Amino acid sequence: MQYLKTVIYVDNVEEVLDFYYQAFGLNATELTESADYGELNTGEVKLGFASHPFAQAQFKQSYIRAQPKQPALGFELAMRCKNVSESYDKAVNAGAEPLMPPCNKNEHTQAYVRAIDGTLIALVSECTR
Template sequence: MQYLKTIIYVDSVEEALDFYYQAFGFATTALTETADYGELDTGMVTLGFASHPLAQAQFKQSYIRSHPKQPALGFELCIECENVVESYDKAVSAGAEPLMPPSHKGEHTQAYVRAIEGTLIALITQSAR
């Protein structure tokens, strides 16, 4: 078995893809003609985005729509970067909500932002492995 991808349901797939490119440099690798699903090249695991209507049609009552103005859902994405300060500033400039500015935590530096669709994102730089 292998972990393949994470899919986040959003209001606008194209806006999410653009945000993640502007904030983190992840390039789009797939986008359907109807723009209701797209994927990013993040390295090892694919990050996909699908529209809320697509999820609602598929999952019916088993789906609860998230919203960026509501409290964040119970998960986060963790992105390793070379420079947390620069990455944090770039993400905030791209529209991310700043949650925790860069700080040193043991052997690494970390910061938190919230993406435009509401996902919590940890930015981490490992200083020793």
């Protein structure tokens, strides 16, 4: 078995794809004609976004809709950055909610933001061992 992708359900797929490009430089590799599903180029594992109506049609009541103004759901995406401070500033300027500014944790630098769709995102540097 191989881990294939993570899909996050959002209000507006195109808007979220644009945010992830502006905030993190991730390019969209797919967007359906109906704009209810899109994917980003993140390397080997795909990061996809699907619309809430798509999820409701598929799963009925089997998922909890993330609300950007409510407490975050219990997961995060972690992104490795060359410069955490610059990445943090870029994400905040693109509309991310600042949660924890860059600080040293053990042997790396780390920061947290919340994306416009409500997803927690950790920005992490390479370890300095």
